[in-house]
Amino acid sequence: MTNYSLPPGYTLLQSFWRTYKQVKDPIGTMEESMARFGGTYAVNLGSRRLIATQDPGFIEHVLKVNHRNYYKSTILTEQLGRFIGNGLLTSNGEYWLRQRRLIQPGFHTDKIQALYAIIKKTADDFLQTIPGGTLDVYPLMNRLAFEIVINTLFTIRMPVKTRDELGRFITETQDFVIRDIRQPHKSWWFHLSGEVKRNMNNAEGARHIIRTMIRERKESGKKFDDLLDMLLDARYEDTGAAMEESQVIDEILILLIAGHETTANALSFTLYLLASHRDELEKLRESTAGLTFQQCVKHPLLAAVIQESMRLYPPAWISDRVSLHDDAYNNYTFPKDIIVILFYYGLHRDARYWQDPLSFKPERFLKAGQEKEKQKIYYPFGAGPRMCIGNNFAMAEMAIFLQAFIQKFDVMPGGVAPNLKPLVTLRPDHVILKISNLS
Numbered sequence: 001m002t003n004y005s006l007p008p009g010y011t012l013l014q015s016f017w018r019t020y021k022q023v024k025d026p027i028g029t030m031e032e033s034m035a036r037f038g039g040t041y042a043v044n045l046g047s048r049r050l051i052a053t054q055d056p057g058f059i060e061h062v063l064k065v066n067h068r069n070y071y072k073s074t075i076l077t078e079q080l081g082r083f084i085g086n087g088l089l090t091s092n093g094e095y096w097l098r099q100r101r102l103i104q105p106g107f108h109t110d111k112i113q114a115l116y117a118i119i120k121k122t123a124d125d126f127l128q129t130i131p132g133g134t135l136d137v138y139p140l141m142n143r144l145a146f147e148i149v150i151n152t153l154f155t156i157r158m159p160v161k162t163r164d165e166l167g168r169f170i171t172e173t174q175d176f177v178i179r180d181i182r183q184p185h186k187s188w189w190f191h192l193s194g195e196v197k198r199n200m201n202n203a204e205g206a207r208h209i210i211r212t213m214i215r216e217r218k219e220s221g222k223k224f225d226d227l228l229d230m231l232l233d234a235r236y237e238d239t240g241a242a243m244e245e246s247q248v249i250d251e252i253l254i255l256l257i258a259g260h261e262t263t264a265n266a267l268s269f270t271l272y273l274l275a276s277h278r279d280e281l282e283k284l285r286e287s288t289a290g291l292t293f294q295q296c297v298k299h300p301l302l303a304a305v306i307q308e309s310m311r312l313y314p315p316a317w318i319s320d321r322v323s324l325h326d327d328a329y330n331n332y333t334f335p336k337d338i339i340v341i342l343f344y345y346g347l348h349r350d351a352r353y354w355q356d357p358l359s360f361k362p363e364r365f366l367k368a369g370q371e372k373e374k375q376k377i378y379y380p381f382g383a384g385p386r387m388c389i390g391n392n393f394a395m396a397e398m399a400i401f402l403q404a405f406i407q408k409f410d411v412m413p414g415g416v417a418p419n420l421k422p423l424v425t426l427r428p429d430h431v432i433l434k435i436s437n438l439s
Contacts, residue, residue, distance in 0.1 A: 002326070005333045007051055009042030018043065023183065026422045027317070027345060034346050040332075050339045051332075054346035056353060056377045061329045062321050062340055063384040070321035072386075073339050079180055080424070083173050083203040085250030088389060089258055097385075098236065102243070103251065104389055106230035112393050113294075114225050115152045116400065120293040122151045123401040127408055130435065134414050138268045138431045142167075145263040148397050149256060154213060155224040162209055169206040170257050173199055178423045210249050227255065255390070261425050262315035263394055268431045270309040270402065272418055273360045275411040275433050280305065280362060288403045302399040304365035310380035312360065317345040317426040319382065344379045345426065353377040410436045 010018055010033075022029040030052060033041050040053040053059065062070050071092040081090035088099055105111065126144045146167050150158055176199050180190060190196050214228070223229055231248050235241065243251070274281040287301050296302060318341065325336045349357045354377070355364075381388035388394070405411075414432030421427040 002335070004326075004335055005331060006042040006049070007040045007053075007332055008037050009051075010044060012044050012046060015043045015045050019045065027420060030343055031346060034343065039346070039350070039352075048339070049335075050341055051334060052341040052343055054343040054350060056347055058329050058340075059342050059344075059347065059379065060376055060383070062342065063379075063382065063386070066327060067384045067386070069324050069327055070340070071324060073320045073322040075320060075339070076177075076424070079177050080173075083177070083199060084253040084257060085207075085246070087247075087250040087254035089254045099247075099251070100385070100389070102234050102236055103231070106227070106234060107389050107393060109392050111230070112396065115227070115393070116293050116297065116396060118151050118155070118226070119148055119397045119400050120404070122148050123397075123404050126401075127404060130409070132436050134432060134434050136430055137271055137433050137435075138264065138418075138428050141267040141271070141431075142260070142264040144401065145260040145267065145397075146170075146256075148263070148401075149259040152393075153227045153252065153255060154217075155226040155228075158213075166206055166209060166256060169202045170261065172202060174257065174261065174424050206253065207249050210252050211245065214245060214248055228252070257424075258388070259390055259394075261427070263398060265313070265315040265425055265427050266306065266310055266394075267398055267401065268418070268428045269313040270306055270398070271405070271411055271433060272413075272428070272431050273309050273312070274305070274406070275413050277360050278412075280360065281406065281411070284402075285406045289407060291403055293400045293403075296399045296403045297396045299399060299403070300366060301362065302403060303395065304362040306395065306398050306402065307365045307378075307380065308360060308362040311348045311354075311378060312358075313420075313426055313428070314344045314348055314380050315425045316380070316382060316388070317422055318343055342379075345422075347377060347379070350377075408438060410438055412436075 009015075018029060018033065033052065034054055039055045040051065040058060043050040043052065072090075077090045077092065084090065086095070088096065088103065091099065123144070126147060130140060146163070150163060150166075176190075176195065180187060214232070217224075217228060217232065231251055232242065234243065274284065284301055284305055288296065288299060291299060320342065321340050323334065323336050323338050323340065327334060327336075347353065351357050375383070381391040381394075412434040414434055416430060416432045418428040418431040421429045
């Protein structure tokens with residue numbers, strides 16, 4: 001038997017206790033463990049061993065240097081995949097690589113530029129619906145981000161009832177999957193109570209909606225230059241064939257979940273931070289006055305504000321990988337099938353790598369010559385071959401909306417800091433802000 005040199009960590013009993021605590025407070029429990037063990041520690045759950053790390057070198061090793069040795073673990077891919085299918089977010093191996101090569105060209109900057117006008121119109125229309133007063137902005141940002149992803153996917157107007165049904169499916173599915181992962185001892189109850197069946201029925205309802213829209217688009221013979229057209233027109237290099245209908249549905253469900261939840265989270269936290277830092281808000285408002293939406297996408301301070309917000313509150317706050325073979329990093333050696341937890345939230349706030357890490361300082365992303373260095377300590381969209389395929393699209397839509405919002409509205413703190421809900425993404429709870437019209 002091979003003797004492995006795992007990082008320091010917890011015994012079997014300690015690990016089970018920590019797991020219980022982590023269900024109650026995932027981020028706080030991990031931060032406590034990271035501080036105790038210097039940024040990397042091992043967890044012993046008997047038949048399952050885990051390593052958690054916020055060491056940037058270790059993260060780079062897993063995501064980039066030796067990425068071929070790591071798959072996404074079944075903890076999330078299978079649990080989420082049973083509801084949303086086998087798309088880019090939930091697949092591994094050759095199938096994932098083939099799909100990535102097929103879809104990625106559609107998200108190149110030159111391709112998504114055609115969607116900027118749709119994003120701008122959606123944002124402007126949405127701004128007309130925002131009332132003044134003290135509001136929880138997260139539901140608003142969630143609705144906005146969903147409108148953007150729906151409009152850029154399908155272009156055509158979708159009935160409100162249909163949009164609501166898809167939105168409810170996304171929210172309820174993510175909440176259920178996280179509860180199922182964190183409380184495996186309740187799996188029998190989730191089946192017995194019918195909760196699994198209800199979520200499966202919701203998933204089939206969502207698939208039926210998308211299937212209908214795909215068939216209507218094909219039958220119409222019209223082109224809209226939206227994301228649905230991109231998916232339908234994409235062809236595999238080796239065969240020249242298009243995706244099967246079920247594959248298109250899988251990828252659309254991925255875009256709906258990954259493409260709107262993370263954006264809603266990031267925009268909510270960004271507005272909260274700007275409201276809490278008047279100097280940064282005024283500086284951004286002044287520097288972005290009169291910009292076209294094309295200029296917003298390339299504006300350095302808009303990008304810096306969004307990047308700094310995602311440093312403090314990364315929408316993808318954590319991810320995991322499972323080793324396919326034995327591996328080593330620095331003085332550690334570990335076996336195949338070990339799960340490595342990558343704690344981006346902790347790394348983004350680690351004083352060893354960030355000066356004054358808990359402060360909101362967008363200028364740290366404006367300093368020339370540091371872009372390459374930050375790639376090793378900053379992971380808002382992941383990294384390596386599995387980096388988020390829609391990162392450029394997400395930055396563009398957030399920049400376009402943020403500029404339009406701060407030119408129309410003033411925003412001030414509502415007196416309550418948002419609670420954090422670390423689910424599949426880092427969701428804010430109750431982002432209470434005071435909004436007033438500038439005109």
